[in-house]
Amino acid sequence: xxxxxxxxxxxxxxxxxxxxxxxxxxxxxxxxxxxxxxxxxxxxxxxxxxxxxxxxxxxxxxxxxxxxxxxxxxxxxxxxxxxxxxxxxxxxxxxxxxxxxxxxxxxxxxxxxxxxxxxxxxxxxxxxxxxxxxxxxxxxxxxxxxxxxxxxxxxxxxxxxxxxxxxxxxxxxxxxxxxxxxxxxxxxxxxxxxxxxxxxxxxxxxxxxxxxxxxxxxxxxxxxxxxxxxxxxxxxxxxxxxxxxxxxxxxxxxxxxxxxxxxxxxxxxxxxxxxxxxxxxxxxxxxxxxxxxxxxxxxxxxxxxxxxxxxxxxxxxxxxxxxxxxxxxxxxxxxxxxxxxxxxxxxxxxxxxxxxxxxxxxxxxxxxxxxxxxxxxxxxxxxxxxxxxxxxxxxxxxxxxxxxxxxxxxxxxxxxxxxxxxxxxxxxxxxxxxxxxxxxxxxxxxxxxxxxxxxxxxxxxxxxxxxxxxxxxxxxxxxxxxx
Numbered sequence: 001x002x003x004x005x006x007x008x009x010x011x012x013x014x015x016x017x018x019x020x021x022x023x024x025x026x027x028x029x030x031x032x033x034x035x036x037x038x039x040x041x042x043x044x045x046x047x048x049x050x051x052x053x054x055x056x057x058x059x060x061x062x063x064x065x066x067x068x069x070x071x072x073x074x075x076x077x078x079x080x081x082x083x084x085x086x087x088x089x090x091x092x093x094x095x096x097x098x099x100x101x102x103x104x105x106x107x108x109x110x111x112x113x114x115x116x117x118x119x120x121x122x123x124x125x126x127x128x129x130x131x132x133x134x135x136x137x138x139x140x141x142x143x144x145x146x147x148x149x150x151x152x153x154x155x156x157x158x159x160x161x162x163x164x165x166x167x168x169x170x171x172x173x174x175x176x177x178x179x180x181x182x183x184x185x186x187x188x189x190x191x192x193x194x195x196x197x198x199x200x201x202x203x204x205x206x207x208x209x210x211x212x213x214x215x216x217x218x219x220x221x222x223x224x225x226x227x228x229x230x231x232x233x234x235x236x237x238x239x240x241x242x243x244x245x246x247x248x249x250x251x252x253x254x255x256x257x258x259x260x261x262x263x264x265x266x267x268x269x270x271x272x273x274x275x276x277x278x279x280x281x282x283x284x285x286x287x288x289x290x291x292x293x294x295x296x297x298x299x300x301x302x303x304x305x306x307x308x309x310x311x312x313x314x315x316x317x318x319x320x321x322x323x324x325x326x327x328x329x330x331x332x333x334x335x336x337x338x339x340x341x342x343x344x345x346x347x348x349x350x351x352x353x354x355x356x357x358x359x360x361x362x363x364x365x366x367x368x369x370x371x372x373x374x375x376x377x378x379x380x381x382x383x384x385x386x387x388x389x390x391x392x393x394x395x396x397x398x399x400x401x402x403x404x405x406x407x408x409x410x411x412x413x414x415x416x417x418x419x420x421x422x423x424x425x426x427x428x429x430x431x432x433x434x435x436x437x438x439x440x441x442x443x444x445x446x447x448x449x450x451x452x453x454x455x456x457x458x459x460x461x462x463x464x465x466x467x468x469x470x471x472x473x474x475x476x477x478x479x480x481x482x483x
Contacts, residue, residue, distance in 0.1 A: 004177045005040050008165045017163040019050050022124035025085070027114055028054045030069040033129040035076075035185040036174040037166055041127060042082070050124075055117045057110045058088030061102070065189060072186050085121070087113040111162075112373055115477050118161065119375040130155050130164045132217025133171045136209075137201050139220055146305070149231045154224035160390065160477065170217040238293035241286065246278045246298065248430055276433065277339040280315035298340045299326060300438065314338070350407025350440035356474070367405070367443060372455075374405060374443075375475045383467035391475045392445060392453045398463035399472065401448030407440050414451040417461040425454065432457055445474060 012018045026041050028034040041052050056073045058066050070086060077084035095105035114126050135154040142151030157164050166174075178185060210216045276298050283291055292308045303311075307326055314324045314331065315338060322333035332339045351367055356376050366373050381393055394403075412425040429439050434457075443455040453459040455476055465471040 004036070004169055004173050005043055007168055007173070008040055009044060011157070011168045012163070012165040015157045015163070017125065017127075017158060017165050018044065018048055019124050021049055023051050023053055023083075023121055024125040024127055025053050025055050025114065025118050025121070025123040027110075027126065027128045028056050028073050029129075029188070030056070030073045030186040031129075031188055032174050032178060032185045033131055033134075033166065033171070035183055036169075036177055037127060037129040038076075038082070039181060039183050040177070041165075042080075053083035053085060053121065053123065055085045055087075055114055055126075057113045058086065059091045059106050059110070060088055061091055061106070062189065069186050069188075076184075083121075085117045087117070089113075111477075114162075115373070115475070116375060119377055119473075119475060122379065124161065126162045128162060128164055129166055131166050131169050131171055131174065132221055133202070133206065135167055135224060136206060136216055136220040137198055139224065140201050140205060141198060148305075149227050149234075152224075153227040153231060154220065156228070168218065168221050234289055234293060238290050238297055241282075241290065241294055242278075242297060242433065245282050246276050246433075248276060275339050275341050275436075277334070277337045280318055280333065280336055280338045283315050283338060284312070297433070299329065300340075300433075303327075311338070353404045353406035356403045356405065367441070372443065372476050375473075375477070377473055379471055379473050381465040381467055381469050381471040389453070389456050389458060390477070391473065392459055393465050393471045393473050394445075394452060394463040395465040396470045396472050399447050399452075403445065403447050403452075403472070403474075405443050405445055405474070408442065408444050408454075412444065412446075412451050414454060414458065414460050415462070416458045417464060425451065428454065428457055443476065 009018075018024070024041060024045070026034070026038045028038050038052070038054055045052050054073060054077050056070055058070045060066050070088070074084055074086065076082075089109045091102060091106050091109060094100075094109060095102050098105060098108075100108070117123070118126050139152055139154040142154075145151070155164060155167065157167055177183075206216070213219055278294070278298065283294065286294065291312065292305075295308050295311050296303050303326065310324060311326070311331060314322065314333065317333075318336060319333055320335050324331045324333075330341045332341060354367065354374065356374075378396065379393075381395075408425045408429075413422050414425060414428065415422040416428075425444070429436075429442070434442060442457070444451055445453040445455075447463075449462070451460060452463060453474075
C-alpha cells in the first residue's frame with residue numbers, strides 16, 4: 001500500500017470519514033490535489049466497499065481554460081468508468097447580483113452544486129481535496145487577519161457530510177504519488193498569480209516556513225487539532241455558565257426602555273422582550289477565555305476583540321444604569337446586571353412559506369435572507385441517525401396534507417421526540433438562547449396538523465420513520481458552506 005493511501009486511511013478513520021457502503025462524491029477540479037484524491041479514493045473503495053463518483057463545477061472564470069478542465073475530468077471519468085456529475089454557472093454574474101466577492105460567490109455556487117448532487121444521487125459523503133498545505137495557508141491567512149481560535153484551527157476535517165481526508169497529506173506527497181501512478185492533471189494558471197493574498201502566502205511565506213520546519217504540514221494539522229479541541233471545551237464551559245447565570249429579562253425592565261427626555265413617556269417598547277441579562281460581576285469573575293465567549297454568545301453573533309473589550313470595561317464601570325452600543329444592539333446596565341437588548345430586526349416578518357411536494361426528488365430551494373438552501377427527496381430510510389438537526393426524515397404515510405417550510409407562527413407548539421412534553425416554539429427559542437431578531441428566520445417544518453421540526457433545535461415525535469420505511473428527507477445547508 002502506498003504511503004499516501006495509508007496516511008489518508010489512518011486520518012480518515014480517526015474522524016470516521018469513510019462509509020462501509022454507499023456513494024462518496026469526490027469534488028474534482030482536474031488539478032493535482034483533486035486527481036490524487038480521486039485516484040486514492042478509488043483504491044481505498046476497492047477495499048472498504050463504498051463506491052466513488054466525481055463532481056466537477058465549472059466556474060466559467062477562465063474562459064477556454066475552464067472548459068478544458070471540465071473536458072479533462074469528463075474524459076478521465078469516462079475512461080475509468082467513474083460516474084461523472086457536472087455543473088456550472090457564471091460566477092461573475094452571480095457575484096454581482098448577490099453583492100459578493102468572486103471567491104465567496106464561487107464557494108457558494110460550488111458547494112451548493114456538490115450538496116445538490118449528493119442529495120440527487122443518494123451520496124453519503126462529499127470529499128474535497130484540501131491538503132496540509134491548504135490548511136497551513138488558511139491558518140496563516142486567518143492569523144494575519146487577526147482571527148481567534150476558530151480561525152486559527154484551520155480547515156475542519158469534517159463538516160456535516162463534507163470530509164477532507166487529505167489534510168495530513170502535503171502537496172509534495174501528492175505530486176510524488178501522481179508521478180508514480182502515471183495519473184495526469186491540469187494546472188490552474190491563476191494559482192501562479194501573486195496578486196492574490198493566498199497565492200502570496202503559498203509562494204512566498206510557506207517556502208520560508210518549510211525551510212525552518214520541513215514538517216510544516218504535519219505541525220499545522222496537529223496545532224489545528226489541539227486548537228479545535230480547546231475551542232470545543234471552552235465553548236462548552238461558556239454554555240454552562242450561560243445556563244447557570246443568565247436570565248430572560250421581562251419587557252417592563254427599565255434596561256429595555258428606550259432613552260426618553262426628562263418628563264417623557266417611559267412606557268416600555270412591547271416588542272423588546274426576552275432580553276438576556278447577566279450579572280456584571282459574574283462576567284468579570286470569569287477568565288478572559290470564557291468571558292469573551294459568553295459575551296459573543298449573548299450578543300448572538302461575531303464581535304471584534306475591541307467590542308468585547310468595550311463590554312468588559314462597561315461591566316467594570318458598573319452603576320445603576322448605562323448604555324453601550326454594539327453593532328445592531330444596545331447593551332444596558334441595570335443595577336449591576338448587564339442586559340443584552342434586541343438586535344435590529346430587518347427581517348421581523350420572516351420569509352415566505354415554501355411548499356414542498358412529498359413525491360420524488362424535488363431539487364433545491366432557497367430561504368431568502370436566512371442564508372440557507374433546502375434539498376428535498378424521497379428515500380428508503382436506512383436507520384442512520386442525524387443529531388445535528390440540520391437534516392430531517394419523516395415517514396411519508398404519516399405526513400398530514402402538505403409540507404411547508406416557514407417562519408414560526410403565534411401559537412406554534414412541538415412535542416419533541418424523547419422529551420415527553422409539548423412546548424411552544426416561543427419557549428423553545430428562549431430556552432435555547434436564540435436571539436430574537438434571528439427567530440423569524442429559523443426554518444420551521446410543518447404539515448397540515450402542526451410543527452414537525454425546527455431547524456437546529458429539534459424534531460417532533462410524530463412521523464418518525466423506522467428502517468425500511470419510505471421517508472421524506474429535508475436537508476438544510478448554508479449557501480456559503482465550505483472553507
